[in-house]
Amino acid sequence: RRQVITVYAPLDEAERASLLDDSAVLARAEAAAAEFCAMVPGSEQGLREVRVFRRGHAMPMTTVGFVTRLQPASAADLPPVYFAASDSAGEISDLAYAALNGIAAAEKALLRL
Missing domain, CATH: 1.10.10 (Arc Repressor Mutant, subunit A)
Known part of the structure; x- marks a missing residue:
């Protein structure tokens, strides 16, 4: 059975410019996949795709303004x-x-x- 796992990982404002660099985004996706596979043994066989959304989810942050x-x-x-x-x-x-x-x-x- 196919399943989708969504992980929201907000970046600090100073790190967000790295999302404009394709190689940095690819490295971040590879690191996320490796971290996921380390947490869920055996998942590497089923992991088919990692998507990184650069615009992201405008999740509200409790900040002034x-x-x-x-x-x-x-x-x-x-x-x-x-x-x-x-x-x-x-x-x-x-x-x-x-x-x-x-x-x-x-x-x-x-x-x-």
Whole structure:
């Protein structure tokens, strides 16, 4: 039976620039796979893929300015790319925000056609 294991590993702000370096990201993925296989003996036979998401999950951090400064910056459009996640809009991550942001992103994209 196929299974997916998700691990969230936030980086300190000073380390985040390393995500722009492909070789550093590959090394990080290889290290994560090795660490996982060390913790779960026998898993190396079943491990088929490691994905590293550079944008990541905008998981709220308990820091001053998250909702007023960091969250709006992470939701900023980068035309022609428009983000539609619920994590970077509103104070909570939920389906309603995801739907509203999806509609708004689609409308912006349609205007560029």
